[in-house]
Amino acid sequence: METYSREEGDQVNILVVDDVPEQHLVLRSILEELRENIVEVSSGRAALAAVLEQEFAVILLDVNMPGMDGLETASMMRAYRRTRQTPIIFVTAYVDEKEMSRGYSLGAVDYISSPVVPEILRAKVRVFVDMYRMRNQLLARAAEREELAKVEAQRAAAEQARYRADFLARASQALTRSLEVDDTVARIVELPVPALADLAVLVFTAGEGVAPRTVAYVSNAAYAGAQTEAAGILLPRTLPLQALDDLVKECLSKGLPATRQIDGSPVLASSHDDGSVTGMPLELDAMTAWPLLVDAAQPCVIVLGVRHSIERIDEGPVTREFVSRAAIALENALLFSAIRDGDRRKNEFLAMLAHELRNPLAPIVNAVAVMRSAKSTDPHVLRWGSDIIGTQAEHLVRIVDDLLDVSRIARGVVTLRTEFVLLSNVIDRAIEASGPHYSRRSQTLIRETPDVDVVIEGDIVRLSQIVTNLLNNASKFTSPGERVYISTKYDGATASIVVSDEGVGIDPAFLPHVFELFAQGQTSLDRSQGGLGIGLTLVRHLTEMHGGTVQCESEGQGKGSRFTVRLPARAVQQLTKTQTNVVPIRRTQGARVLIVDDMIATAESLEAFLRIHGHQVQRASDGPTALLQARAFLPEVILLDIGLPGMSGFEVAQHLRADEALPRSLIIAISGYSQEDHRNRASDAGIDHYLVKPADLNVLIGIIEDYGQSKTPGNGAFA
Template sequence: MAAPVTARLNQDAEAALQEREKANILVVDDLQEKHVVFRTILDELGENIVSARSGKEALRYILEKEFAVILLDVNMPDIDGLETASLIRHYKKSAQTPIVFITAYVDELQAKRGYALGAVDYIPSPVVPEVLRSKVRVFVELYRMNRQLQVRAAEREALARSEAARTAAEEAIHRADYLSEVSQQLSRSLDLEHTSRALLDLAVPMLGERAVLVITDGEGGILRSQASSGEGLDGLAPSLQETVAQVLQDRQFQLSQDGGLAAAVFPLASGERVRGALVLLGRREKFDGARVALAREVASRASIAMENARLYSAVQEADRRKNEFLAMLAHELRNPLAPIRNAVHIMQGADVAAPTMHWARDVISRQADHMARLIDDLLDVSRIVQGKVVVKPETMSLVSLIERSVEATMPKLEARTQELALELPEEAVVLDGDSVRLAQVLSNLINNASKFSPIDSRILLRAAWEDGTVRITIKDEGSGIDPAFMPHIFDLFAQADQSLDRSQGGLGIGLTLVKHLVELHGGSVEARSEGPGQGTEVAVTLPGRLAGPDVAPSHVAPSLPPAQPPAPSRILVVDDLMASAETLMTLLEMEGFEVKVANEGVAALRIAEDFRPDVVLLDIGLPGMNGFEVAHKLRNQPASRDALLIALTGYGEAESRTRSAEAGFDFHMVKPADVNLLLSMIANPEEARRARAA
């Protein structure tokens, strides 16, 4: 009952609105009395009557207002009715306005012309009031109906636009809510597996009927794939698998179809690398522009989330390895400290026999050498990682390089009664490289083979030359390498045996040093093992060539002559660490030298003026005035200008060595220094300087 009443009220309201809106009726005639007649006849209609006395005035009104009908006299003095009608039709606003010609006489030709100009009727003059009024009323009603239709059409258009805008707004809100949920779910965990599962759950059914996630190793190889349901990548048709492979290669979105199934494949990229692909499966019509754009945004956010998860995993792994390394470092450094401390305790006993004293000294010497090698390896790997290691190439024979490497490792091999078999090429082969660093590489590999091989086992070193390269392989019969660990064998701090009861020591940096040093020489290194207990083979490949007649013999580093009984010399030791200064003073005094000690720079300069030292052993890390400044001032004092200056310090990097030379030092030695070498240099400073110059 309420609906009809409401409809009737609306109709009444519309009728009242129509009554209030008067229609404009234009009367065009040059005679004033006719305007009076027309107004009298038409006033009964209750509309707005507009009078124009000429065609020009009528055109001006038409530009200002919209008319329901135009009553136009045919015969006017300036512009007649037909010309006025023609001009009226040229205006878009009045092109469809009904024109009624009023004339006293009309012939057939004039009527044709009038109708051609858009006239809807001719009314003879004088007019019949009832006829004029009824015809005008019809045109006014038609005008009102047309206006109503226009209003309804505008309302429908506005409603349609409003509905479209509301739908678009709802879709935008839904899309924003969905993307917000995507970001929340993908960032909820830094675990790659959790992130992958969340992405698949979010993709279905919003983006596709089914989803497949492909994870790569960052180099183009596929590590794994998983699906929202069913099989992963292997469950796709071959043509769709080819599309996925193409997307991983080109890093470009592709839409492919196999039968009734369409696949939208989006790359998951991080920087210059593709980390995977998101495959959405469904009907072809599902992947319209809006859905593809939304899926692109999801893929972009998934790429960021998965890269964050990967980086977090890498950081966690690096932190784990760092902690394991620090634990191993503490273990390896404490190991030699225990026998050193025990040996010192034995030496402090009363009435210690000479053989026991010699044995204790040997223990301390061996363990100190072991600690020095550990520290040297740490410093080497630190400099390599920072890019501060520079190789000094020289021409050397392959045979001399291997001889030098074997010589350094023979004591260890002999201690374990292991046999080292050599197979060398018949050709004379030479290499261009740093002989010290390459010997370090081969010695490291031989020592590794010895360490991980049983006593009385055999180690094979084979060298071969072919097509401009030298390949040196070292094969042992030892514990071998687990295939799962093989990809990490050259990683820093990586060790296969992480247990607390490891049978072998080491810090897990030896093979990292080998890899970097070989690559600095333009070569490569690889390892191979059949598995635990099957031994290991490590191969080093380096550039090489056959020796020609113009090739100089291998460079042999000049060596200092054996230390001679020291002539009386004055030596100044400058070190802020009292234990280091006192032990060095005692050692030198036992060798017959006269020694003075200073613990800081100012005292050293003062003592040097009176003591006039022949040799100064100067630490760099001094309080207040550092060793570089002290050396510079010593060179400017007459009493110490010609003294042999030796930097004896824990700083061994290239920058410190360069600064030592600039400050006036003759030699730069890293603690703990080789005592025999130090004594030989002190015994004959001039010979030491000549050897350095050579």
């Protein structure tokens, strides 16, 4: 299947309609990352003039404007043919239900509250821009192919009779009438009967997670003993003949048409909704299979059966031309269906992401409001608020980490830190991480311990993530108070981790798609089970990166599910006793710490935290200022942001290491960039540690205190 991508210089137009100049600046700064042509107007009348001159992929429309407001402008736009289907996103500071209802009735695709969240606005606009570009490219490709088909048809019309040209013209018109897959399939099998054949069967072979399918159209003349001349019968479900099955295999293996002579009266079996099967004897002399889609996910062949005693047009070149057009029409229909499904899944994912982000943000906002309203000396409110904010912030970090993991895997930049790890340790860590899920839902997690422990060569963090995701998934889809089971087995070469539950189960139709990105079964509006639909995708990719496989089984809805992960392993002959790690008591005095970060809120909060722990702190908001303060302050520790304006954190670190007048400080990067290449660049620039925002402050304090101990072993303090 062909893919469509953006070509160099291929910009689409985005219309921004707002009477406030400052809002234009904000929206332009948000949308500039899309690298599209942004057209700005300040009134409804100017917007109407703009849409008459240009075509836009999406329109951002302010609701409250003087003169002609946003709703009136949208109503006028819907009256124009060019903008009848153009997506309109209303931007408003106040969302009224009545106003929202009217806006949706005018064809609005979304409402966004002002001030807008840049990532959400950019993501939504990008979806419509991509769909606009795909639609235009699809139409252009279809137009190109149609033009080519017309040229070929004209050449055939010059060489053949008028009747043949008329048939191809009718076929072309019928095949381009719809991009729906079922409609296209029906037309492909109906068109060649009886002009080219007495029987047409479209055979879809079994693909990955897709069952085989056959659709037949039979002329009345093909039935044995038939005397009447009916138009034909469409059979949406047929069971292939043995001769038909062999012919299809031969055609697909060679990628060329294959013909077989028929002896006797073959029987075409048709299945019905009640499960019964009807045998239909046919009178055919030969069947020819033509390849339609050979290299597709589900290869497809059309088989034409004929009786030589019936006169028809010279089917050789005409049939070849018809098959070519049918292949193009079917490919376009399948491509359009894939684009539409992808767009639907993107929209569902955006809705899920917004929901999952709002869940932790709501208690954070509430906790901040309570802390502001309470007395500053109330320790109970402070402790309660900090616990709420900390817990929900961890939840946000997990969501972002999952999204980043998917992105890294998609780009192939995930690096495993492999070592030999005990499978029991992996299970222990996963159970510990999943424990809160089971406690909140009053569920029982039953662990079956094997007789022999095994060792797996892999990344213990990623292996634990695999099992944790499976345990969390089982808890999510299991009712409160019920049980989930986890067990491990070893067959001499492979270790199996089995997680089974007594939950809602999986619909058989959805079972092949459980590991696909953003794939989720039917969910209710309350989103009580939550999740972004990426956990099982991570499980599959991380398992495959470890050389293993993962399998899902379910007998249907209400009958639970069973996930099995298989990994290469070897048995442990003798387990060595682990020594208890003794953590020394840190006794350090305050250090001189320089914080370099252009985000004032981040720098101030870090400063407050470090001062509580007895450290001397100064702040700088950019690279040049940091270098000047370093020469005067002589910091022992430097907390360095990477994304600084002007001079990056890497450049600052290089200047600090190159300045002989400065002592060698401990440089700790605290950055929002988590890619492996950023860590490598940090190491090359002389940075000692690399922490990703939001950094674990206990880890940060530990690094600083360990550094203080290493500097002065005698008393464990900074100089």
